[in-house]
Amino acid sequence: MGRKAKSGQRRARRTFRHSLHPYTRPGTVIVPAGAHSTIVRATGYGPTELVDKHDCTLAQIRELRGKYSVVWIDAVGLADAELIEQLGEVLGLHRLSLEDMVNVPQRSKVEDYPHYLFAVTQIPSFNGDLRTEQVSIFTGKGFVLSWREQPGGVFDIVRRRLQVTAGSTRSAGVDYLLYALLDAVVDSYFPVLEQLGEVFDDLDDLVEGSPDALQLQQMRDLRHDVRQLRRIVWPLRDAIDDLVRSPPEQLTEETLIHFRDCHDHTVQIIDTLENYRDAGSDLRDYHATAISNRLNETVKVLTIISTIFMPMSFIASLYGMNFDHRASPWNMPELSWRYGYPLALGLMGMVAVGQLLFFRSRGWIGGARRRDDQRTPAQPPDAAPGGKSTP
Numbered sequence: 001m002g003r004k005a006k007s008g009q010r011r012a013r014r015t016f017r018h019s020l021h022p023y024t025r026p027g028t029v030i031v032p033a034g035a036h037s038t039i040v041r042a043t044g045y046g047p048t049e050l051v052d053k054h055d056c057t058l059a060q061i062r063e064l065r066g067k068y069s070v071v072w073i074d075a076v077g078l079a080d081a082e083l084i085e086q087l088g089e090v091l092g093l094h095r096l097s098l099e100d101m102v103n104v105p106q107r108s109k110v111e112d113y114p115h116y117l118f119a120v121t122q123i124p125s126f127n128g129d130l131r132t133e134q135v136s137i138f139t140g141k142g143f144v145l146s147w148r149e150q151p152g153g154v155f156d157i158v159r160r161r162l163q164v165t166a167g168s169t170r171s172a173g174v175d176y177l178l179y180a181l182l183d184a185v186v187d188s189y190f191p192v193l194e195q196l197g198e199v200f201d202d203l204d205d206l207v208e209g210s211p212d213a214l215q216l217q218q219m220r221d222l223r224h225d226v227r228q229l230r231r232i233v234w235p236l237r238d239a240i241d242d243l244v245r246s247p248p249e250q251l252t253e254e255t256l257i258h259f260r261d262c263h264d265h266t267v268q269i270i271d272t273l274e275n276y277r278d279a280g281s282d283l284r285d286y287h288a289t290a291i292s293n294r295l296n297e298t299v300k301v302l303t304i305i306s307t308i309f310m311p312m313s314f315i316a317s318l319y320g321m322n323f324d325h326r327a328s329p330w331n332m333p334e335l336s337w338r339y340g341y342p343l344a345l346g347l348m349g350m351v352a353v354g355q356l357l358f359f360r361s362r363g364w365i366g367g368a369r370r371r372d373d374q375r376t377p378a379q380p381p382d383a384a385p386g387g388k389s390t391p
Helices: 003-014 059-065 082-092 097-104 156-162 174-187 189-209 213-245 253-319 340-362
Strands: 040-044 050-053 070-076 108-112 116-126 130-140 143-148
Touching: 003 130, 040 059, 040 156, 050 059, 059 082, 059 213, 070 082, 070 174, 082 097, 082 143, 097 116, 097 130, 097 253, 108 213, 116 174, 116 213, 130 174, 130 213, 143 174, 156 174, 174 189, 174 253, 189 213, 189 253, 213 253
Parallel strands: 070 143
Antiparallel strands: 040 050, 040 070, 108 116, 116 130, 130 143
16 A cells, blocks of 8 residues: 555544534434444343343343343444434433534543443554544443444453452442443553554664655654544543542442552553653654764765865866967977876876875774874873872
């Protein structure tokens, strides 16, 4: 794929995908174009029981809510606007929060509604290009609703924890499940950071070996990816910090301890992104310096070649003048001499060799310049062994 086509795709992904018209009534649920088909999976559990239903219907969700203390509804795909509105009515979700869920991407945040918490953030993935998908999490009395744009395995670790009967996830409430889901989202950033770090290292090796214009484009793409991740994680850190400092009534003291650990992870991610941003700036400066040095080396070689040929051109032009040596003995007597031509060539060669020796002695070619003042100064003859002069 050409660089122009790839840049066009990148520009398309950066386009804001808000699906509502500016004059649309607030709370209107309009699904984004190209959304994945909606699939709902419900998991009801308690300390001793767990039921997992795929392709769950609204009736099954109502049945699970009446039977289990915690019901996790994991939905994927935003294509079914009717199902979104119906599920919002069943769970008592405000239409403005449903609107934020379908209008992607949203700024990472956690909002406290009268009967539930609403959290929204982005899940990253990196495979040569940074991609993000939005995940929205609703936490109310006895239920947690997570809604992702597309299928993925970011919550698989949470499902494996639910399989453990004696695990803390099974015995805790919905607030702990909210923490577990947000923690899984935060942990998904670390593999992406490792991949970005490897790309930075590879690019650094390439720049050091042979800098070119394509590497500059790659650096711009990496810097954009780092900025995009930073714009996502920074408000997420602030949102989790607000939960810890001013916890809503849905969060218990035990869960707040875990949220503090989740907050520390977001701080660690931001610190790493700051380091990557500095590394990107340093790499760009190093690239510019390497290009400049290579250009200077090229100019130096061309200058040396031109300088060597300047006196040779002078000698050639001098002997190329049409003087008549018969008119005066001062008018190019070498023209009638048998060895005049070898003398001119020898003179040119001697001048060229002399210039090369002079350039080398100055360190302009063939190695570093050596100067007497750069050598280690010797001790004066009257210096004592300890470095002190004798009287």
